[in-house]
Amino acid sequence: MDNILVNIGKQLKRFRQKKGLSLKQVAEMSDVSTGLISKIENFRTTPSLQVLFKIMQSLQIDLSEFNLNLNNTRKYILIRNGEGEIEERDDSIGVDYIFLFSKNLSESNLRTYLVKVKQNVYRKPISTDAFELIYVIDGVLDYTIEDEVLTLNEGDVLFFDGSTPHALRNNHEKQVILLKVYLINKN
Numbered sequence: 565m566d567n568i569l570v571n572i573g574k575q576l577k578r579f580r581q582k583k584g585l586s587l588k589q590v591a592e593m594s595d596v597s598t599g600l601i602s603k604i605e606n607f608r609t610t611p612s613l614q615v616l617f618k619i620m621q622s623l624q625i626d627l628s629e630f631n632l633n634l635n636n637t638r639k640y641i642l643i644r645n646g647e648g649e650i651e652e653r654d655d656s657i658g659v660d661y662i663f664l665f666s667k668n669l670s671e672s673n674l675r676t677y678l679v680k681v682k683q684n685v686y687r688k689p690i691s692t693d694a695f696e697l698i699y700v701i702d703g704v705l706d707y708t709i710e711d712e713v714l715t716l717n718e719g720d721v722l723f724f725d726g727s728t729p730h731a732l733r734n735n736h737e738k739q740v741i742l743l744k745v746y747l748i749n750k751n
Contacts, residue, residue, distance in 0.1 A: 572616065577605035579623050593622035606653045607675065608692045648678055658685035672749050679742040681705060686733045692726035694746040703740030706733040
């Protein structure tokens with residue numbers, strides 16, 4: 565079910581952008597906060613049914629317009645090099661999130677990304693509704709959790725509760741490549 569809701573968040577963003585509407589415009593039309601809509605579109609939370617319908621009404625879209633097909637009946641997930649899907653995130657300019665896969669588990673949803681952080685990028689503190697695991701594949705990255713700055717090097721692993729505000733900064737000499745896993749609890 566969470567995969568469907570995440571897919572809906574991605575599609576809501578596409579519908580909004582196709583209609584040329586800003587987050588603020590949709591927020592005003594749907595009586596939902598701009599921040600909540602951004603979190604839904606950027607996979608940081610899943611909407612309640614009531615919120616989803618308010619946003620859909622403001623965008624004048626019907627549930628039948630959504631692609632709810634998850635197409636995964638195999639017992640394994642294999643993602644070949646270059647097959648990830650780039651997700652644009654309004655709150656992370658200069659950081660490319662390449663979606664690799666998502667898997668529903670009995671108590672949570674697992675989402676996995678290859679993340680590329682360009683040079684001279686700072687992303688302000690954000691929080692998520694997930695536990696997060698970061699593995700540094702290549703490069704050096706400064707990661708701030710609350711007020712503590714951690715310098716992560718190639719091969720380092722960081723696991724934390726994403727509800728704690730966290731930021732990243734790449735002031736180092738090259739792009740950083742991370743494997744990032746979100747474990748989102750089902751409520």
